[in-house]
Amino acid sequence: MQTVMVIEDDQIIREELTTLLKNEGYLVQITAEFETIPEQVGSIRPDLVLLDLGLPGRDGLSLCAAIRKIAPIIVITSRTSSLDELKALDLGSDDYVTKPYNIPVLLARIKAVLRRNGSEAAEPDILEAAGLRLSLTRGTVTAFGETAELTRNELKILAHLMAHAGEIVSRADLIEALWDSQIYIDDNTLSVNVTRLRSKLQELGMPDIIKTRRGMGYQL
Amino acid sequence: MTVREFIYDRLGRIILQIAFLLAVSAFLFATGTQAGIITILLLVCLLVFTLEQLTDFWRSKKRLDELQAIMSGLDQQYLFTECAPKPQTLYERKLFELLRLSGKSMIEAVSDAQAAGREYREYIERWVHEIKTPITAAKLICQNTDSDIRRRLSQELAQIDAHVERALFYARAENPEKDFIIRETELSAICEEAIQTHRTLLIQNGIRIETGNLKEIVYTDRKWAAFMLGQLLQNAARYHGEDPVITLSCKKLGQQVRLAVRDNGIGIPSYELPRVFDRGFTGSNGRKRGGSTGMGLYLCKKLADALEIGLQIQSEQEAGTCVTFTFPAKANLSKM
Numbered sequence: 001m002q003t004v005m006v007i008e009d010d011q012i013i014r015e016e017l018t019t020l021l022k023n024e025g026y027l028v029q030i031t032a033e034f035e036t037i038p039e040q041v042g043s044i045r046p047d048l049v050l051l052d053l054g055l056p057g058r059d060g061l062s063l064c065a066a067i068r069k070i071a072p073i074i075v076i077t078s079r080t081s082s083l084d085e086l087k088a089l090d091l092g093s094d095d096y097v098t099k100p101y102n103i104p105v106l107l108a109r110i111k112a113v114l115r116r117n118g119s120e121a122a123e124p125d126i127l128e129a130a131g132l133r134l135s136l137t138r139g140t141v142t143a144f145g146e147t148a149e150l151t152r153n154e155l156k157i158l159a160h161l162m163a164h165a166g167e168i169v170s171r172a173d174l175i176e177a178l179w180d181s182q183i184y185i186d187d188n189t190l191s192v193n194v195t196r197l198r199s200k201l202q203e204l205g206m207p208d209i210i211k212t213r214r215g216m217g218y219q220l
Numbered sequence: 221m222t223v224r225e226f227i228y229d230r231l232g233r234i235i236l237q238i239a240f241l242l243a244v245s246a247f248l249f250a251t252g253t254q255a256g257i258i259t260i261l262l263l264v265c266l267l268v269f270t271l272e273q274l275t276d277f278w279r280s281k282k283r284l285d286e287l288q289a290i291m292s293g294l295d296q297q298y299l300f301t302e303c304a305p306k307p308q309t310l311y312e313r314k315l316f317e318l319l320r321l322s323g324k325s326m327i328e329a330v331s332d333a334q335a336a337g338r339e340y341r342e343y344i345e346r347w348v349h350e351i352k353t354p355i356t357a358a359k360l361i362c363q364n365t366d367s368d369i370r371r372r373l374s375q376e377l378a379q380i381d382a383h384v385e386r387a388l389f390y391a392r393a394e395n396p397e398k399d400f401i402i403r404e405t406e407l408s409a410i411c412e413e414a415i416q417t418h419r420t421l422l423i424q425n426g427i428r429i430e431t432g433n434l435k436e437i438v439y440t441d442r443k444w445a446a447f448m449l450g451q452l453l454q455n456a457a458r459y460h461g462e463d464p465v466i467t468l469s470c471k472k473l474g475q476q477v478r479l480a481v482r483d484n485g486i487g488i489p490s491y492e493l494p495r496v497f498d499r500g501f502t503g504s505n506g507r508k509r510g511g512s513t514g515m516g517l518y519l520c521k522k523l524a525d526a527l528e529i530g531l532q533i534q535s536e537q538e539a540g541t542c543v544t545f546t547f548p549a550k551a552n553l554s555k556m
Contacts, residue, residue, distance in 0.1 A: 012357040012360075102416055
């Protein structure tokens with residue numbers, strides 16, 4: 001498990017961020033003492049620091065330079081100009097996210113930085129659930145020894161359903177998950193894609209594996 | 221200054237002079253001076269007076285032309301008195317002195333107003349940054365709650381966020397201090413940022429987005445460009461028709477890169493098209509649907525001008541709207 005340290009002076013954001021990150025499976029360390037941040041980071045040795053630049057009485061940018069040697073940093077700030085961003089990246093932060101961030105975007109950035117710094121394993125290439133075997137890089141699904149090729153949309157839909165096998169995934173959640181992967185589709189297109197996916201799975205001998213739960217969503 | 225204006229200006233003096241000559245002639249005639257002598261005297265006097273007026277005319281015309289040339293050559297015309305030549309007459313000296321005082325107080329007033337504008341802008345910027353903390357907190361609280369409420373509240377928060385962002389860019393656009401950075405950016409990064417910023421609104425309106433090849437490199441400020449693109453996405457989401465699709469595509473035009481944002485929404489009436497970039501113009505669509513501020517496209521135009529991006533709009537009612545950004549070639553960017 002990776003440790004993420006949240007350095008943020010707003011108490012509510014700190015608490016909610018902690019809840020969010022814990023739900024995502026990270027260990028979270030927080031601090032409310034901003035005088036000795038480099039020392040604290042040094043003793044905790046987190047895999048990633050989320051650093052708010054607007055700490056009371058501290059110059060966030062110089063902090064950034066001090067922490068950089070210990071752990072990778074994602075700078076979080078409400079300052080939105082390109083100049084601020086450039087300065088932060090120059091001082092060695094790994095990424096830069098502006099408030100109010102989109103939560104899926106923030107989580108994706110956290111994952112990306114952790115992966116780049118080698119503390120998180122790359123996304124598994126093969127997903128297995130409900131008798132299906134999905135290869136993300138090749139874009140193929142295998143069942144009973146037969147393989148079918150999937151389009152990008154179908155692949156992402158199936159991957160999301162397989163990652164939540166057994167759960168009911170609402171159409172809205174599915175659409176949001178697809179938008180996270182730069183597939184910007186609407187409800188109708190989702191239906192069309194699910195229909196195509198089902199017929200491909202049927203040819204593999206897996207009819208009705210994606211169940212429609214009326215008024216709730218899909219379930220694998 | 222024309223002769224006519226000059227004579228009209230001096231009419232009183234000229235009449236007085238003529239009347240004086242006539243009175244003197246009458247007096248001389250009455251006291252027995254010969255008519256011939258009086259005529260000669262009169263002619264000489266008239267000649268002298270006319271010559272005097274003519275030189276006067278010529279001199280003041282020359283002087284005025286000189287001052288006018290200085291004025292039109294000035295970049296900051298309110299600095300006229302600082303650049304005017306040395307006053308030649310007492311009257312001119314006094315007049316220039318008055319002008320200088322008036323100019324000075326005007327410059328003070330202007331710089332006061334500029335300072336007030338700057339302070340106001342700084343306050344808006346600070347306010348925007350402060351308001352973002354509670355918005356972030358609210359978003360996080362939302363994320364950690366039940367999904368139906370989360371979705372509904374997220375939509376409202378996204379709207380608040382969009383309004384706040386517009387206020388920030390309004391403050392920046394109205395006070396054109398150059399706080400953008402031109403950098404090499406892939407177009408897809410700008411599009412991705414704009415789409416993700418407005419995803420709640422777009423998903424809520426059932427929008428599908430099709431992106432062509434957006435691998436071209438442009439030279440611009442990523443944040444500003446993403447903000448402008450975001451305004452268009454919001455418009456497309458707000459004024460959508462049946463089965464809404466937004467298409468983002470780009471094309472290389474020599475050294476320039478053109479990004480086209482096409483929607484199949486309700487379109488804009490042709491007679492309103494010339495005014496869509498005006499400040500506060502909401503048009504018939506805005507009035508029908510409500511919630512329009514008339515600021516989005518206005519800000520786009522302002523920011524595009526500052527970044528030297530060409531901005532064009534085409535629209536057909538019931539068919540859709542297409543807005544294009546033409547990003548300048550690197551070599552053509554003037555020093556900013």
